[in-house]
Amino acid sequence: MSDQDIQHLESQFPAVSGPAFAAAREHVLASGQSVLQSQAGVIYEVFPDGRKVAVKKIEPPTQFVSGKVFTIR
DSSP: OOOOHHHHHHHHHHHHHHHHHOOOOOOOOHTOOOOOEEEEEEEEOOTTSSSSSEEEEEOOOOOTTTEEEEEEO
């Protein structure tokens, strides 16, 4: 596989990852299990009935520009 092939596949990732994660989340909730999600600096456990329980406060998400390189601590 060439570098150009890899770059092409990587460029498609943002468009397909959102729907894939949303479908996986719905599948888990439909099976009766809970999922974790972050919102406004808090991690919540979300249950199939829509109930949310705060689990932990976290730092707010880092905003980034597509294509920018940054280092994860």
